[in-house]
Amino acid sequence: MQSFAYASPATLSEALALLGAEWGEADVLAGGSDLISLMKDYLHTPQRVVDIKGIRELGGIRKSGGGLRLGALVTFDELLENSAVRADYPALAAAARGVSSPQIRNVGTVGGDLCQRPRCWYFRTGHGLLARDGGGRSLVAEGDNRYHAIFGNQGAAKFVSASSLGPALAALGARIKLASSSGTREVTAEQFFLTPENDRQREIALRPNEILTEILLPPARGVRNATYEVRQREALDWPLATASVALRMKGKTVESARIVMGHVAPTPWAAPEAERSLAGKTVTPETAGEAGQAAVAGATPLSRNAYKVQLARTAVKRALLAAAG
């Protein structure tokens, strides 16, 4: 790990003043479960580490405008302990539960979950986020892409977003607050995730001088929601494909649906065709299966990951059936 300056400010404004204008100048430390390993592997070599764990205003879960406001420092464990989250946002609770390591649930934060770097094994072994060799060839396309994207992979980026909560937050219509010294802005959970096109871009909308401060969940009363994850191990393991769904119902009929898949694309991946296919219908194994089929119709699998199409299809179907109850 390269030496770095360490700061642990007590307020958000102090923390923001310590950030840099460019990536690489400063990194924000919250739970540290990703950042420390990035630093140990020399993938991040920040000049300064800004530890935000001591900033009280970044913690806590509270009611806000009929919905919930999650501070960036809320841990997975706090999220799961919260009765409002469990009652109204089961899609989010299931996604948090999917982080099946108690140690990581205890230290990992919701802000960190959204900001963590992809797990692409070419990126993590030092070949860069877009994993291209000297001649510009994609190591992912030519190599072992069993865990890579089946959607949104036609450009340079072929990794999958590692965020556990992102798909659920996108399905629930959450907004994310980003602060910098010059003010704050809000983006939707969907807008937060980006597909980089070149090596200078990151996979999230956060800028080097910003801190993710909170997540705003809209009211979810009457919104039936669920997450289904396909993971090989029950123990700590990355999902192979997930789906989060949120259904506005009128009786047994779906008024509108939000369906967002995870771990299948560089960002959480919405499935508008599947959403439309459900409007005005009841959720049955048949309609859920059709929605699953519609969700994967546009998949563009790589040489070794066509199996993820079947997993995504199944995840969508099972998430819908779980949400409909």
Added chain:
Amino acid sequence: MPAYNWPPMDKRKVIGQRVDRVDALVKATGQAKYPYDVAEPDMLYAALLTCPHAHARIRSMDTSEAQRAEGVTGIEIIAKPGAEIQWAGGEVAVVAAATPDQARDAARKIRVEYEVLPHLVNEEDLSKAGNRAKAAGEQTAGDVERAFREADVVSEGTYGIPVLVHCTPETHGQVIQWKGDEVHVWPTTQGICTYAQDLSRPLGVPVSKIHAHMDHMGGGFGSKFPSDVWAIAAAHLSRTCGGRPVRLFLDRATDVTIAGNRPSAFAKIKLAAKKDGTITGWQSESWATGGMTGGGLPPIPYVFTEIPNRKLAHTAVAVNAGPSRAWRAPNHPQASFLTCAAMDDLAAKLRMDPMDLFARNADLTARAGVYRAQLIKAAEVSDWKKLWHPRGESGAGPVKRGLGLGVGTWGGAGHSVACRTTIHPDGSVDLELGTQDIGTGTRTVITMVAAETLTIPTSLLNLKVGDNQYPPGDGSGGSTTVGGVSSATRKSTINALAKLFEVASPVLGAPADQLEIVDGDIRVTANPSKSISWKSACQKLTENIVAMGENNPRNPGGLNTGGVGGVQVADITVDVETGVIKMNRMVAVHDCGMVINPKTAENQIYGACTMSIGGALFEERVMDEVTGRVLNPNMEFYKFTANCDFGEIIPILDIRPEHDRRGVVGLGEPPVIPGIAAIANAVANAIGVRVPRVPMTPDRVLAALEGRNA
């Protein structure tokens, strides 16, 4: 000379009891110190620089910036300019510095220019191996062509099991100090005495001047015998850095990449059989790799070695990847999988219960009676008759249950080791052996054997192992430690007791050979009322009693032996919409001679089954074709079985008088052999098709279901 034997089964007080590990508390509370924990005063930290290319020649090297880096005290070059490196992760140089981070940072500042050479890293597709594939043995027996011509049924399949890595919880390495003419080393090793011997020649230091010490170690599984280049380089750094101790442990990625792996095994297998399931012919074309040296021929046909007509051809493929090392029961899990999967496919083709087919062919094994009995026991405990169904007939719905079986065999006789027993006048006893407890419970069984012989409380026993200053012992490999240490300890304590009887003899007024010891009282066998307590007898000593005992592997005198069998049944469910497999149960039936401690014996079975589950479902080293590097040198994508994925593991020790009479047989390796075969066969039973290649990850399961070759 006293007679050396084990007490009869019904007379044993300690042996056969379920005794907790003597080191359980220090391990559970973190007090146990592992080599990784050793921190000597004034210690330097070393970091290894390795080659990033799968095949390369070093053109030039510039260490000047690293030399000047903060905290650096020395650099040892392992591969000089001109050297050809045959795998990514090959050792290039070691840097010593005052802190671990300084050492790692400085290692990255060594500028190495490489000429990159062509590489081959994957052997699964033999057609791409070119001149890296070499014929490595043909065998024929009987008349194979006739056997297949006259067969009622012929079954064919292709099966594959990839390279696995040891990924020991404690990575490889040591703290080493070379000061003056002496070397002190704290290694993580499977052989404390053999390690010192191994280090002697490359350092040019007599073994009598090398002191090796290890209290506990974090797993070896066969990969921790040699002292390795990283110990030698660190020793030289210690010497050039003024004799300061140097700590060099591999980081996880390097450990996975170069510190040992298990060879792969692939095979096309054809079986010829009669309608009743009797196997008459075997034909196989197999290939494997274990790195640049190719890979050993797995012993196939496995267990059913006496198939009358056989034809085998094996190809060894040299790949640019770290060298293989012994892995818990070398080549046996692979051979078991290849053989048992082929037999299970034959049973399915005959629409026969594989239990019946395996039993039908038991006469083709070396221990037919044992296997038949173990098959019956495994079927009974696993509810086989109720739960087994013909292949694929697992009902509607996406979740399918299946059962499968596998078999294994192993040696496990005792290795060479000596024990020194010292009885002090205060009644306390030292037991010293140059052996090591590699996490298997060796301390516990030695203590139990001594307590059985001396009949005194274990609080009086002071066991010393893990140091090459003690009477010599062999490395812990081949499941030979328990046979060796139990026999040596038994002999040594019997010898010590005989000397104490001589001291007690005049007091009791009876010849020493007419005395016995019962519950700590030495008494006249014919007149038990005449007795003297252990303490009182010891108080009569004018000097310590010192008695040796050793196990001679060529003449174990009935105290230990080799040769065991095992049968395992796996009970699993498969979600055919996701390809995800869940373990329900593993039933593991094993004989292992006289069982000293059923609890630690069962521990071996639990641990082995978790490894088999890993091999069947999760574990494989993934090599990247383009970069030639390991893509999963970590515990994130090199996936192990964790607690919530075990299912229930049911160990059944086949303890019967006829096994007990054979003496002690090691159980470290046998239970890791049949599991992969059992799980693979259970999956075929559940989903109706063979998943030909393990680990049976969702992609491979779904491909098999769709009729594609994964």
